[in-house]
Amino acid sequence: MIDMYKPGALQQTLSAMSHQELLDLVLKLSSDSPDFSRALLANIRYAPKPGKTEQVRQLKQQISNFFAAFPTRYAYLDPEYDEDESYPELDPMIEAAKMLPSNERLEVLWHLVLCGKQMFEHENLPVGTQQIEAAINFYAEAVRQSALSHQEKQPYFDALVNALTWRMSGYGEVSDALEKAISTLCAGTQDYQYLLTRLETSDYSRANELSAGYYLKLGDQENYLRIRQANLKTEAHYLELANYWLQKQNKQKYIATLELGASFLLQQRREPRYSFDFLFLGSSVKPSELLRTLADYYTLKYDYENLCRILIATAEYSGVNLDLYEQVKTAASANQWQELQPQLLEFAKRNPEILAQIYLFESDWEAAIQLAHRHLHAERLQVLVAEGVKEHYPQASLKIYEQLVQHYIGLQSREHYRTAARHAGAIKSIYQDILKAPENGRNYINAICQRYPRYRALQNEFRRL
Incomplete structure (x- = not known):
């Protein structure tokens, strides 16, 4: 065992360590101690090399100064983090670095990345990442242009792979930039095996x-x-594996993988957390490419039983629309339809407008009217139903429009009076074109004007009718 208190013991120990061991040690100490990291950055003074210029020192100092002033500069701004925040002051420094010789360019660009890392890990102050991502991209391109051997590229691979686990990589698109940079450096089997x-x-x-x-x-x-x-954890994973089997012309495993993916999506959809997000964010989620692929496959096979199963899965996963409803109705047998229609209607309840479209498509006028009565302030739904039933239930349509007119008058603004007048115009049209009683439409509009004689903006909007 080396006695660390003997003169030269530290030098002897460090000299015996490999380049990678020294690098890992410095990075660990830097991560554990902010003071060590600051001292390290402040005292890094590379020995002069051929081609070393004063511009490198100046650029690194300018970058360090920008990040050092950041906490004070942004202390009084909104503390909410914005990963899209951009710092144009850094752009000229990056552009100047791009004009330097390769080794100097790498030094300056990576210095910018390290300064950004320090803000995230030691200052606990997340910053916008646009310029950091740009520096990573240009850094990788500079390494690629250097035409290094596999052995010479290893330290750059090490730096980029280590950076993937930095706290900064969880912000913005830093991890994407690092992955792209690693890909840029890869040029052959040895590189991939090393990674x-x-x-x-x-x-x-x-x-x-x-x-x-x-x-x-x-x-x-x-x-x-x-x-x-x-590691099949997302829809994209199942699609990737399915496409792998398709390229291998193994159709059985291709379909089996897609079916496993469909089961995965439904299981995910049924999880309480996912269901809450679904209801909170809206009535539908992004359509599933995997389920669409399966539906297309079974359509081409004229396998309507499986097609209906996948379409119902699609309705459960991403919601119903009228086109999907019609697809199932067309593909299903009479007995199947009796079982599947109630499921579709249940899924459609997530979006009352879609449910109204289905009721109107099925000529279930009374169900549509009752739905509108349950959603009195959903204007688009109200108008959809009123227009859909007016030929068959004109009185119900009139009632819906009258409620809308009164609702918007009650909001008391010219914009809302204009909306109320538009709905009153629909009432006038129903009396004139469907009930053949134009005088009733005129009487309704006159009654509104007489009821609100002091509402000048309302009078102006209704006078146009």
Whole structure:
């Protein structure tokens, strides 16, 4: 054991360490101690190399000064974080760095990235990431243009892979920029194999995703399937694996994977948290490409039983629309339709407007009218039903429009009076064109004007009718 108190012991120990061990040690100490990190950044003075210019020192100092002043500069602004915040002051520094020789360009660009990292990890002050992402992209391009050997690229791979687990990578599109940068540097089998060894011990949340992609590029199907099949966590994962089997012309496994994906989506949809988000964010979510692919497949196979099953799954997952409702009705047998229609109507309750469209499509006028009465302040729904039933139930249509007129008059503004007048015009049209009693329409409008003689803006809007 080395006695660390003997003269030269520290130098002896550090000299015996590999480049990677020294790098890992410095990064750990920097992460654990803000003071150490600041001292390190302040005292980094590379030994002069051929081509080293004063401009490099000046640019690094300007970048350091910008980030050092950041806490004070933004202390009195809205504390809510905005990852899209941009700092134009950094743009000239990045542009100047891009004009430097390759090694100097790399030094300046990575210095900007490290300064951003310090803000996130040591100052606990998230900043906008646009310029940081740009610096990462230009850094990777500079390495690529340097035409380095695999061995010479390893330190750059190490830096980028380590950066994936920085706190900063969870903000903006920093992780995307880092993944793209790593991809930019990759040029062959050795690069991918090296990255796979680095990712094996990485805590990055998408390490498995990257590894699966690299194994696929290497043609290592066994390891690709091992990782992909063990990490099917999103619709995109199932689609990727299904397309893999399709390219292998294994149609059975292609469909089986899509079916597993469909089950996964429904299970996810039925989770309480997901259901709450569904109701809170709206009546529908993004349509599923996987379910659409399955529906297209069964349509081409004339397999209507499975087609109906997948269409019902689509209705449950992303909601019903009138087109989907008609698809199921067309594909289902009479007995199937008796069972499936109530399910579709139940799913359609998430969106009353869609439910109204279905009632009108089915000529269920009374159900549509009752639905409108349950949603008195949903104007689009009210108008949809009033227009849909007016030929068959004109009195019910008139009642809906009259309620809308009174609602908007009660809001008391010229804009709302204009809306009320538009609905009053619909009433006038029903009396004239359907009931053939134009005098009743005129009497209704006159009665409104007489009821509100002091509402000048209302009088002006209704006078036009």
